Amino acid sequence: MDRSPSGNRSVSTKTIQEPARQIPLYGEYEVAVLGGGPAGIAAAVAAARAGRRTLLIERYGFLGGMGTAAGVTNFCGLHANVYGNAHRVVQGIASDLLARIDRLDGLNAPHLILGKIFAQAYDTAAYKIAADDLLASYKVDILFHALAAGVVMNGDRRVDALMVETKAGRRAVRAGVFIDCSGDGDLAAWAGAPFEVGDAQGHPLYPSMMFRLNGIDPDKAGDAWRTIPQLMEQALAAGTHSFPRKSAIVRPQRSGIEWRVNFTQVARPDGHAVNGIEPDDLTRGEIEGRRQALAAHQFLRTVPGFEKSYIVDLPPQLGIRETRRIKGGYQLSGEDVLGCASFGDSVGVNGWPIEAHVAGDVVFTFPPIPESRGYNELPYRMLVPEGVDNLLVAGRCASMTHEGQSAARVSGACFAMGEAAGSAAALALAGNRMPRDIAVEKLQETLRQQGAFIGRDQAVPEGL
Numbered sequence: 174m175d176r177s178p179s180g181n182r183s184v185s186t187k188t189i190q191e192p193a194r195q196i197p198l199y200g201e202y203e204v205a206v207l208g209g210g211p212a213g214i215a216a217a218v219a220a221a222r223a224g225r226r227t228l229l230i231e232r233y234g235f236l237g238g239m240g241t242a243a244g245v246t247n248f249c250g251l252h253a254n255v256y257g258n259a260h261r262v263v264q265g266i267a268s269d270l271l272a273r274i275d276r277l278d279g280l281n282a283p284h285l286i287l288g289k290i291f292a293q294a295y296d297t298a299a300y301k302i303a304a305d306d307l308l309a310s311y312k313v314d315i316l317f318h319a320l321a322a323g324v325v326m327n328g329d330r331r332v333d334a335l336m337v338e339t340k341a342g343r344r345a346v347r348a349g350v351f352i353d354c355s356g357d358g359d360l361a362a363w364a365g366a367p368f369e370v371g372d373a374q375g376h377p378l379y380p381s382m383m384f385r386l387n388g389i390d391p392d393k394a395g396d397a398w399r400t401i402p403q404l405m406e407q408a409l410a411a412g413t414h415s416f417p418r419k420s421a422i423v424r425p426q427r428s429g430i431e432w433r434v435n436f437t438q439v440a441r442p443d444g445h446a447v448n449g450i451e452p453d454d455l456t457r458g459e460i461e462g463r464r465q466a467l468a469a470h471q472f473l474r475t476v477p478g479f480e481k482s483y484i485v486d487l488p489p490q491l492g493i494r495e496t497r498r499i500k501g502g503y504q505l506s507g508e509d510v511l512g513c514a515s516f517g518d519s520v521g522v523n524g525w526p527i528e529a530h531v532a533g534d535v536v537f538t539f540p541p542i543p544e545s546r547g548y549n550e551l552p553y554r555m556l557v558p559e560g561v562d563n564l565l566v567a568g569r570c571a572s573m574t575h576e577g578q579s580a581a582r583v584s585g586a587c588f589a590m591g592e593a594a595g596s597a598a599a600l601a602l603a604g605n606r607m608p609r610d611i612a613v614e615k616l617q618e619t620l621r622q623q624g625a626f627i628g629r630d631q632a633v634p635e636g637l
């Protein structure tokens with residue numbers, strides 16, 4: 174089999190004919206959400222909260238998306254640095270979920286990143302249980318272990334049904350409004366919505382294989398996250414170890430004996446980022462990610478306090494930061510993030526800076542501190558794809574440029590987008606309109622009443 178310069182199998186021109194068949198209908202819903210990450214959780218809860226019969230479809234047997242399936246274990250983007258002061262700017266459904274995780278003793282106190290902005294770590298088991306509990310309390314139906322695999326259209330612009338592969342065989346899900354929270358824009362792409370992948374050359378942000386270590390001596394390790402970068406430089410200079418990227422994030426979980434490690438960077442043989450929608454890339458990326466995790470641990474065992482540590486968890490999948498970005502009525506840009514842009518149709522905010530995972534490094538670029546308000550608004554048009562009528566897109570595959578996505582892809586903004594998309598779907602159904610035709614002021618009012626912070630003239634929430 175020939176391989177392309179990236180090392181992938183050449184696209185075969187050979188095809189086989191799949192016989193047409195009758196597909197059992199799994200169910201008919203008012204709202205169907207694809208994907209159970211932060212965007213999908215919030216979208217499903219918001220639609221169900223508004224009284225709509227809602228199904229969430231997820232390929233794994235648990236919720237959380239990259240936050241659990243890729244072992245991220247840390248919420249970014251819940252906070253913003255507003256004129257030099259920290260505020261939690263993502264509220265609403267995210268606050269409800271955080272409270273449930275906290276009740277399970279699964280939430281760290283917020284911690285400062287780069288001396289500029291807060292993030293908040295959590296335990297993945299608590300996240301999974303809290304998310305189950307949240308969806309159950311709003312009576313969202315869930316279909317786990319169901320891989321969406323295609324759509325049947327009703328005309329050019331309307332999705333009739335989503336096809337899902339289950340252990341019982343292929344099933345169809347019908348809905349009035351679909352919300353694509355797959356992170357990869359699978360549903361929207363199959364329905365014919367235009368999309369982009371990666372930078373101007375088509376290369377996405379580099380993925381990472383996260384992992385967690387246990388068996389650390391907390392007293393001896395102390396604030397090792399401060400010293401590890403210097404130890405890496407020394408090891409490089411001494412030639413004892415090499416690293417796939419400069420910036421490593423190694424931080425304690427709630428129990429100081431367990432630390433999370435964000436250390437790896439997974440490339441193709443040609444050096445470009447693994448592409449998370451290429452099957453061969455993903456296969457090699459998983460194996461390379463685990464190889465890098467092992468190598469990283471061999472180095473980390475030289476850090477005081479880490480001598481007896483062991484890899485307690487390699488997550489179910491490689492962590493994918495960026496694949497398809499669906500094109501909608503507006504693409505959030507890097508300038509919008511750095512300029513703290515405002516939009517008349519704002520439905521939430523993003524306070525996370527640009528975090529570019531480029532070859533060999535992670536480059537953060539913040540809006541001016543303390544001169545700026547530190548967050549940009551997220552316009553509703555980001556969620557409304559071109560070309561398809563009964564569809565919304567939320568989360569890391571929403572309408573953004575490569576640079577804009579490098580910031581607003583993190584959990585905080587994804588929760589905000591999801592909550593807005595679920596509420597918008599409910600409003601569209603109530604008014605018998607397409608999502609693109611709803612009254613945005615009504616959506617904004619609904620979100621505010623439900624406790625979300627959407628920017629505009631709202632007072633910035635106090636505290637962390």
Ligand SMILES: Cc1cc2nc3c(=O)[nH]c(=O)nc-3n(C[C@H](O)[C@H](O)[C@H](O)COP(=O)(O)OP(=O)(O)OC[C@H]3O[C@@H](n4cnc5c(N)ncnc54)[C@H](O)[C@@H]3O)c2cc1C
Binds near residue numbers: 359
């Ligand atoms: C290594 C790494 C580290 C990161 N670190 C942080 C961090 O510290 N803090 C932070 O906030 N963010 C971090 N992020 C980013 C953040 O985790 C994601 O961008 C965020 O989870 C995106 O949310 P989402 O809901 O849009 O999509 P995702 O979290 O990707 O969720 C999509 C869901 O859809 C499901 N799905 C996809 N396709 C299908 C299909 N065809 N059929 C059925 N189900 C499907 C997936 O299984 C998944 O559960 C990190 C990301 C990576 C990869």
